Amino acid sequence: MQPNTTLPILRSVRRGFTLVELLVVIAIIGVLIALLLPAVQQAREAARRMQCTNQMRQIALAQHNFHDTFRELPPGSQGNDPWGRDSWSYYGFILPFIEQTAMYEQLDFTNKINGNIGWGGDARINLLETMICPSDDTNIQEEAVPEWRNALHNYVVCYGDSNYNSGTPWNVVDGYTGTAGMFVPEKRAKLRDATDGLSNTLLVSEIITPTQQDVWSSMGRTQVAMGAGFTTYLTPNADANDRTNRCHTNLGGAMGAKCTQHADWDWGANVVAARSWHTGGVNAALADGSVRFVSETINVTTWRNLGGRSDGQVVGDY
Template sequence: MNVTKPICISRSKRRGFTLVELLVVIAIIGVLIALLLPAVQQAREAARRMQCTNQMRQIALAMHNFHDTYRELPPGSQGNNPWGRDSYSYYCFILPFIEESAMYDQIDFTNKINGAVGRGGQARIGLLDTMLCPSDDTNIQEEGVLEWQNALHNYVVCYGDSNYNSGTPWNVVDGYAGHAGMFVPEKRAKLRDATDGLSNTLLVSEIITPTQQDIWAAMGRTQVAMGAGFTTYLTPNADANDRSNRCHTNLGGALGAKCTAHADWDWGANVIAPRSWHTGGVNAALADGSVRFIPDTINVTTWRNLGARSDGQVLGEF
């Protein structure tokens, strides 16, 4: 009689990870993340800087289209003397050329832009994505009462190489007599005024919008002439403080206030360096419409020559 033998099924032994092995895997993953994260952040910032460059190029193009239409550039400020700080800036005038005609139509240029609810329309309080550098995520309005609040943007125009009064009798900063930029208070320049050459003359650059800002401060109020400009007296992202009629209380990060207030109310005495959150420099549009990345280390003489439209100086490398 045959007896069937039972079939033995071999079971493979399953073995889990030991605690030491898990810790090693976690450590390896942590090292990889630490190595990759800076590269990812750099790639993201490079993309943001490229978008910022493209937006600035569109603003420069709008300036040229404005010039083609009116045979002159927008004014650095216009109207409402003697209260120049409440004048309309270049930004309000180029609105139709950046596809914001409806916003432009709300503006009554016979009234100053501040001082009453609704005055200046959306041009005073509206945040436009095209005017916001994605590297600066503040995106705020000023503190204070509604009649004086303004939206804060990032793109400002060059008022020359000393202060906002560059090209006027009140242009001296620390004994340095400044020269006019492509934008000056209450006047309109023409591209032909850039006798130093369009590719050697600044048009637009960047500013950081403060994380805290009192009313009437002088940085990033792109629609109000008092905060719509920069000068080249200080190099980009300068360690030296800006000087303005009213100070921003905090630029964010390690920058702090970066501002020294004037004792008077003359907005034209503002000395504002272009600033950005891009590592190592700022984007800047030249009067020929090109956009360059200007390093913080640029020679100060070269930088000041770039801010002047007709100082007759030969530029160094930049």
Template sequence: MHTSQNVDGRRSYRGFTLVELLVVIAIIGVLIALLLPAVQQAREAARRMQCTNQQKQLALAMHNFHDTYGNLPAGSYGNGAPYNYGRDSWSWYGFILPFIEQNAMYEQLNFEEKINGAATRGGACRKELLGSMLCPSDDSKIQEEGVDNWQNALHNYVVCYGDASFNSGVDPWNVVDGYAGKAGMFVPEKKAGLKDCTDGLSNTLLFSEIITPAAENTWSSLGRTQVAMGAGFTTYLTPNADANDRTNRCHTNLGGNLGAKCTQHADWDWGANVVAARSWHPGGVNVALTDGSVRFVAETVSLNPWRWLGSRGDGQVIGEY
């Protein structure tokens, strides 16, 4: 605001000129443009921290389960005799509910029947979007469309089934493209203990993340954490890999610029999957190691160390990654 002195001593006032206003607006626009990326980075840092803390809580739940029963839950339950649930077998998820403060949900479960196929099976476990299983960086939180008998909520945190492929229990559960992988801390139908982790707890993956689809248009194994066929990932592909996942059915859009990111294998068992760890965190994924620690692994990690992290007993020296 400019002032001037009149002859009679009084001050007169005039407003900003149009040019001055435009200059001010331009300066404000530049400041906003400079600050916006910093604000977005701060928000993502907070989301990633929350994701880290949630994986720590899940790792702690697994350790508490192990302290109680002497082993981790099996990667799948019920696909072998006498149940033979096949694609509708249970995963590890239902068994740890009491250890993540979801005892009421756990009390609804009956492991003597398969999880899918009736509206009452699985209770809230099957259809509830549980906040502690959702990474805040992934904004596509979905409960599957379809009839109640088959709906599942989709979650972000999945366990490591080794370094190749996995299914809900049909042999060979760990072979892809002729590559016979090695077991992770979770395998179909068998329980592992911490003593089975001969590579060392700090050198073996427990959890990581996957991206839930932005548009859910089919039932797929991806993120159906409650069901064994959707409860895991493997280290066959590096984090956020350019190569496609391989599942029995494919979602057409994971969001962003990813598209389907999937190759459909209709001849595979429903549970046979190559699913890479993926996240919307820039540059990599959060992982929980079997010792309970959580760290960020860059998507540029070399393939061999990443695969070795997926195995609990390959005897490889991983080094820095």
């Protein structure tokens, strides 16, 4: 009798993951995501800040092109009404120099920008991408009736080192007497007026647009003189509140409410800090056309010296 030489058939057994193993893998993936997410967010913010820098450089270049054409910068405001808050700002004047000629041709500088649906054209109500920093995603139109509503942007010009009246006799804030910036109400400066040096004088910086708007806010209304500027009395991203004749409700995020309302309607008494959502500071264009990132820890005296165009003060390192 022959022995049975048939070998047993071995069957492979496919074994799946146990529930515990799946949970471990999911936990590891979660840890990796938690570790990578801040790096990804930082990379995205770095890209947004770079785009913001480039846009500000284009605005500074537009100011220089305007100056080359007319031998002066745009006015800090033009068309002062009894309060001046609805006057034209620098914004309308530079539109042809930022490839917005069609928008510019709608403008009539003999009228105020606000008060009538037909005044200001698209320049008053349209959000213009080149005027919006991508780090600030709250840009909106004001909550107001149509004839007073404005689109809110981020890039504002320097009115000096105390308040918007820095170039006039009414320029004292908390006992501090200010000096004019490159933009003042109802006047046009020339680059030669920056006797402190173009590389020592601020031209443009940023402002945060509020997440909630009272009617006729003074923040980010770049088209209107009342909301088109900042001063260097307060350091960038200051903890102290801005002081405006019309207060914003909320700057959003950790900023919260940052406004004290004046008892009067003098928009020239506005004290508005440069603000941004960039970590640690703001972008700022100097009168020589260069753009720098300025730390929010900059010495306040240095920052104020940068705001004045002819204060004769030496600007320290920053």
